[in-house]
Amino acid sequence: MAIRTRFAPSPTGYLHIGGVRTALFNWLLVQRHGGQFILRIDDTDVERNKAEALQPILDGFRWLGINWDEGPEIGGSFGPYFQSQRSELYKNAVEKLIETGHAYPDYMTKEELDAERKAADDAKKAYVHRGPHRETPAAECVKLIAEKPTTIRFKVPTGRDAIVEDLVCGHCKQKTDLIGDPVIMRATGSPLYNFATVVDDIAMEITHVVRAREHLTNTYSQVLFWEALGAPLPKFAHLPVVNEPAPKPGAKYPPGVKPPNKNKKLSKRDMAKFVTPEVRLQLNAIGWTDEQIAARDDLNPATVAFYRELGYLPDGLVNYLCRLGWSFDDKTEFMTMAEMKANFTLDRVNDSPASFDPEKLYWLAGEHMKTLSMEDRIAGSVPFLVKAKLIAEPLDATTKERLTRIIGAMGDRLKLFSDILIYAGPFLKAEPEYDPQAIENVLQKPGTADLLKEISAALATCEPFDAATTEQALHDYAADKGIKAGSLNQPLRIAVTGVSKGPGVFETLSIFGKPEVLRRIDLALAMIGE
């Protein structure tokens, strides 16, 4: 059976982690069973520049590899895919409901409604609105509205249950006597979201409505719309919400910033709290100034753009999101895109909320990096190096060769593309930048200077200057002196690179080449006053 699912983002300017997880489940379901995944833009109520606010969302999906079969920029035979262009459909649906006695005009003012609501509140009773024209015959309603347009309400049938058979939540029901007659169209003729969604889902022949849990309650009135419109119900799956991360033990938050709460939904609002000092540092390290961070409201860990900026692999993010609230079995964590597509099923969606864990995402991103070819690693790393002005595009053959060797030497240290800056920086800067801590802890220790002089002499004779040869030379030297070979590594590394961590030291030496290594050892000696 070909299935049709949809995701209906509103153009907010960024792709939210929780939203993309919902979209992913929709998409995965289609990949698994075959069918179409539709992007429908919910732009009925937004004043901002829509095209501009939509682009980042489309870019985000493309980056993640989540393609849509119908929607913006590609069209499809069920269009238009912007709700703002579908007003006729909503109007027709409302007319049909009025004519068939399923909807009626309601002239009550906001003040009257508020008063009713308050009275119910005061009496500690549930407020269930029923308009005065509820029982007015359909023909008369039509006349009334033609003469004096107003708000249209749906006539909720009384004395029964609204039933939602949910693929995740199971058999859910609600007494219709507890559902107030909802407004489906404003006096202005614009439809309400809850209703427009149903009209669109029917028109677009959506077979599976997969969305966040907060819509479950809306669904009770929606199934009544479906029924009144005479359309067959789709299957429903209401996903558990994604919550904020649990606060890290010992993490500090700036004054006035609330720590994350694992019981709270990861919300679009209030994202500033996720820009912790650590996060800010991460962004600073890849070249974002505090002003730029403040100016871009999408640059925080609740958005997809954040992870893209930091050089996370999209497959890693997808893998993480896929496993958030869903499991394949009792042990699988790492999955390729192909494995996810082949194995995703709704029946293994968990039904309790899941909190977002950036640490696990980071780990998974690293696992995916391990599978990448050298070419892909280079391609992903270059933009970060260019932005940091460590290399210039286009890459010449020498730089590319050098980069290949550096990335090769880095091995699994590269988890995110931005990690390239930490490790490749010391290789690509013309002069070493000596880390004060390293100088103090290692270079300035008594005897180090003499040691470096002798190491330098030993290295000078190495030919060829490759890792095996230099290692052997230093090994021999250490044996000669009766010291442990390993004790030479850190002084040498720091003298040459300026920093105390990095790839294997002999690998490092060979990348620099003999003359540069000897020059840098002299530099270090001069610096510590020898």
Next chain:
RNA sequence: GGCCCUGUCGUCUAGCGGUUAGGACACGGCCCUUUCAAGGCCGCGACACGGGUUCGAUUCCCGUCAGGGUCACCA
């Protein structure tokens, strides 16, 4: 407040009447390497609580508690 949903290590999860309650992230230790990663081994650590049903409950039922969602002319 009414209605609905949810409750397994700090986190993500497996479990679907009988398990020493399994795996993963994180954390701690050891090994490897005198760097940092990666890898290997070990450890810490959970069935919210109280009643039932049952020979036996993490699992089924009912309460309690806790959290969440929703009750809009927002999406």
